[in-house]
Structure formats: structure tokens, C-alpha cells
Amino acid sequence: MNRTILAANWKMYLNEDTSIDFIKKMSSDIESFSNSEVILFPSHTCISQVQKELKNLNDIKIGMQDCDIHTKGAYTGGVSLHGLSHIDFCIVGHSERRLLYNESDEVVKNKLETVISNGVNAILCVGETKEQKNDGNTFTVIDAQLSILPKDAISRLTIAYEPVWSIGSGEVPSNKYIEDVLSYIKNKLKSLYSDEIVEKINLLYGGSVDKDNINRLLEVKLIDGFLIGSASADFESFKAIADKLN
Numbered sequence: 001m002n003r004t005i006l007a008a009n010w011k012m013y014l015n016e017d018t019s020i021d022f023i024k025k026m027s028s029d030i031e032s033f034s035n036s037e038v039i040l041f042p043s044h045t046c047i048s049q050v051q052k053e054l055k056n057l058n059d060i061k062i063g064m065q066d067c068d069i070h071t072k073g074a075y076t077g078g079v080s081l082h083g084l085s086h087i088d089f090c091i092v093g094h095s096e097r098r099l100l101y102n103e104s105d106e107v108v109k110n111k112l113e114t115v116i117s118n119g120v121n122a123i124l125c126v127g128e129t130k131e132q133k134n135d136g137n138t139f140t141v142i143d144a145q146l147s148i149l150p151k152d153a154i155s156r157l158t159i160a161y162e163p164v165w166s167i168g169s170g171e172v173p174s175n176k177y178i179e180d181v182l183s184y185i186k187n188k189l190k191s192l193y194s195d196e197i198v199e200k201i202n203l204l205y206g207g208s209v210d211k212d213n214i215n216r217l218l219e220v221k222l223i224d225g226f227l228i229g230s231a232s233a234d235f236e237s238f239k240a241i242a243d244k245l246n
């Protein structure tokens with residue numbers, strides 16, 4: 001059986017000291033994560049230190065929370081995928097980037113292309129706002145967000161379904177709701193790509209995941225793992241989630 005993906009999006013919760021502290025605790029308790037495939041997304045400014053601290057823990061993957069469309073040149077403040085020695089993953093299209101930083105589907109599309117063409121695994125986030133849900137537009141929104149996917153074969157892609165109304169709210173959709181959306185996403189992928197490719201695209205759920213709801217969420221068969229925000233930025237609560245998988 002594949003291990004469950006636990007992708008920890010630390011957002012802007014941790015600084016260098018608290019990130020290092022987290023890794024120290026994790027290193028001395030690594031057996032708790034034996035059934036999890038852990039991907040850590042520290043702040044850009046902390047990635048190098050986190051990588052150093054992880055040293056021999058090759059099993060733990062590292063990702064960027066976002067990146068620039070460009071990889072080199074006169075782009076003040078931009079963060080390049082090439083700026084770090086080794087990156088396994090990069091998140092694109094997180095709703096906080098879409099809504100707080102006005103990233104359009106076009107920008108997300110360009111970022112996705114940059115990430116994939118540079119040999120990095122992309123986690124593309126999709127999800128509807130409360131208003132879009134209440135208006136019955138969930139599938140239309142997801143469809144538009146997925147319309148940026150390249151039409152030819154794709155590799156190194158993961159899709160994270162993160163309903164905006166669930167992020168940081170403690171409000172988690174029912175399993176049936178998540179299953180319906182993930183089935184919709186899967187069918188959309190099947191309409192674009194071969195079964196062989198679709199098989200390799202992992203599907204994550206994100207939005208208020210914690211130790212108390214992880215077991216019932218795991219009953220959704222289409223879920224390969226989770227993209228976790230606040231509960232991933234505190235070692236004890238992240239470990240409590242991983243412990244549920246053991």
C-alpha cells in the first residue's frame with residue numbers, strides 16, 4: 001500500500017528558529033512518520049537551513065510554497081526555482097496566492113509550466129469559495145481552474161483540492177462532498193490524459209485537516225494524502241496526525 005502523503009504548508013507561520021526546532025523534534029521522532037510521505041513547505045527564507053538540518057533524512061521531501069514564473073533575470077523580489085540547491089516540489093495556485101495576490105489562471109498556468117519544465121513536482125491547488133459553493137458553481141470553478149492543464153502528456157503533477165471556505169475555518173466538507181469533487185477532477189484528468197498518466201497523478205485534500213478528522217477523511221478512497229496548513233506548523237499536532245496513520 002502507498003504511504004499517505006502529508007504535505008505541510010507552513011505558510012508564514014514559522015521563522016528560521018522555529019523551523020529548525022521543528023526539524024530537530026522530527027528527527028528524533030522520525031519513526032512516527034514511517035507510514036507517511038512527508039513533504040515540508042517552509043518559508044522561502046528558511047528552506048536552506050531546513051535542508052541542512054534534515055541532513056540524512058532523505059525520505060523527507062522539501063518544496064516551495066510558490067515561485068516566480070521566471071527563473072533568472074531582472075525580477076526584483078521574485079523567488080526563482082533555481083535559487084535553491086534542490087527542490088522536490090512547488091505549490092502553484094494556492095488560494096491565498098489567487099485571492100490575496102491576485103494571481104489569475106493565466107499566471108498559475110505560467111507558473112505550472114515553469115515548475116514542470118524545470119523538473120520539479122507541481123502541486124496545483126484548486127477549490128471554490130463559499131459564495132461559489134452556495135451559488136452551485138463548485139464544478140464550474142474547478143473546471144476553469146483545471147483548464148490551464150497542458151493538453152499533451154504531463155508528469156510530476158499532483159492536484160490538491162482545497163475548498164477556500166474550509167481553509168483555516170475548522171469547517172470541513174462531508175466525505176460525500178469531497179468524493180464528488182475528487183471524482184469530477186479525476187474524470188477531467190481522464191478526459192485529458194491516458195489512464196497510465198492519470199494513475200500517477202496524486203490527489204490531495206486540504207482545509208482544516210487535523211488529528212480529529214484525518215481518520216474519517218481517509219475513508220475517501222480517492223484521497224492520496226493531505227495538504228495541511230496550521231496543524232502542520234506545530235510539531236505535536238503534525239505528529240498527532242501522522243500517528244493516526246500508524
Ligand code: 13P
Nearest residue numbers: 009167168207208229230
Ligand atoms: P489549514 O489546514 O490551516 O486550513 O490550511 C490549509 C491550506 O491552505 C494548506 O495549503
